[in-house]
Amino acid sequence: MSRIGSWLILSFKLHRWEVLAAAAGVAILSAAMLWFTWQLRALSATDPGCVDPAAYAPGCSQLGQRFYELSSKAELLSYLSWLSPFVMGLVLGVPLVSREIEHRTAGLAWTLSRSRTWWLARRAAFLVLVLVVLLLVVAIVGEVLAFPQMPAQHLDRDFAWYGRRGGLIVVRGLAALGLGILVGAWLGRVLPALLVAIFASVLIFSGISLGMDRWMEGHAIVQAFDADRAGGRQLGERILLPSGELIDYGELQRRGLAYEVIQDDRLWARPEDIGHMDRLIGYDRYLVVPGSLYSQIVLDESAVVGGTTVLLALAAAAFVRRRRPG
């Protein structure tokens, strides 16, 4: 048997339960998503004019209702796509080192290998391979489902289902894998490491998400309340003060600028102030990242998450090199 074959078989044997569980999860999720794709496409084919949620078409109520119900359920599945990289990354990554330490086989495994780094690289490479293949399936099926679920939208320039379709799923999974390996190597016990890794991943990915939102504000445009925001990523409502300053509602409240009336898109403290421009509090606005920037933002976030993955992998390697095997 070739060296690659024996490496694959040994690696699979060591992680067969996690790999099988992840593969089963992806198979079930993908099958469900493809079923919804088929159903939604069939409905669209029946009467394409009835599945545009933005347009009211007479005689469409039953078909429209059926499309809405299916599309809502498909949307729920898309949240599982969003969750899958974190769950799979941690479930595959955490036991890689921690189980060897917990079972007291790490010393033997590390002694038999050329070096601890080489051992880690060989073991991690198999999991990376499995994770990338499985998450690619989730990412592609997510894209496949998104098209019939949102037939009127141009999804190549649309933030709809952000992180629930496409390549970002794979990159996030690799970061979760790196985090799982690192925490597992640090704690050396499977379940406590999983618990800590879950907590750490919530912190890290929330931090990245908040950071990305702040960073995206630089690319955002201010839109009027009734402007067309299709495809854009809404970063929230803002108030454009007469001075030209843009603040959020929390800041408005902190400044003691309470309003009682919004007429058109103008905020007034009292009904009797309406029309007196010198008493205007401000204009209600939306901060939106245009959909045309979707690909660029995905690439940017992938670069940030990818960089985090590299750091986590280096930290894990350093940990394994210096760690006591028991």
Next chain:
Amino acid sequence: MTLRAWRLAFKMQRLELLLFLSAAILLVVASLLIAWGASEARASFDACYQEQGTDIGCAASPSLNDFSTLGGFARLGAFLTPFALGLFLGVPVVAREIEGRTAGIAWTLSRSRSRWLIQRVLPLVVVAIVLAAAVGIGSELVTRTNPYADYAANPGFADYTSRGVLLPIRAIVVLLLAIAVGAMVPRQLPALLLAAGVTVALFVGVTIGMDAWMTSEARPIPFDESRFGPFGDGPRIFDVAYREDATGKVISMNDFYNQHGDVALPDGEQDPPGFTQVAIGIPGDQYWIWAMRESAILGVLAVAAGGLAALVIRRRRP
């Protein structure tokens, strides 16, 4: 149970216990701070509002909105607590012994496997009850001081699944179920995944069943337009319908529109002439009855899960 058995049980899972103890302390302290801050901010807002007759210039810092958001995070933590406690403490009790090949010696040294199981499980049950109850109390305070509701005296069904008495009983069910799954699938991580799946299925089933039971006993509740919306005392609402004023007969919205078509509402009126809109649900003052009913069902499930775990361990090869 001897003191030695308690110490051994704690030593076997000290890392998990330390993590949960720290997390529970953090969550309870955070909940208390949020509840205190929210009630202070609300009191100052109410005083300002009463003095001025309007909320202009009454903004508190941090705002009521901030406390509402923080309270949401605390409630989410409380909702997840029984599941995390049960799964992470329950799965390794047997699975780790078998995976580490120490089950044989542990079971041989004990008078019986059932006795071994009780000695290992009882301290964990106590820990799970204490931690879940502490988190449940913290979350109860967060709900009662919700800045956008008047729940101080009776929150009713508000935040039903993330506060109070249901948290400890949920933790016990999940713990015993996880022990049973860990005994059947003697590898920690696969057992954890399977136990999580079984737990989700079980609680989805219980929730659907309880909803069906509650729906069957739901009755019309009049809309009570209070400061914070139509339902001040936290009822559990399942539907909205019309009640005919003359006869008191309640008909669903669908039936109403099928019978009467679109009815033009008089100016300033919310209801068609001769009808009053009512909610169909369970009043908030019946919270304890339903919480006890659900606790009883979960108690039966806990006993069944514990029995299953004991049975599997008695017959299992180590």
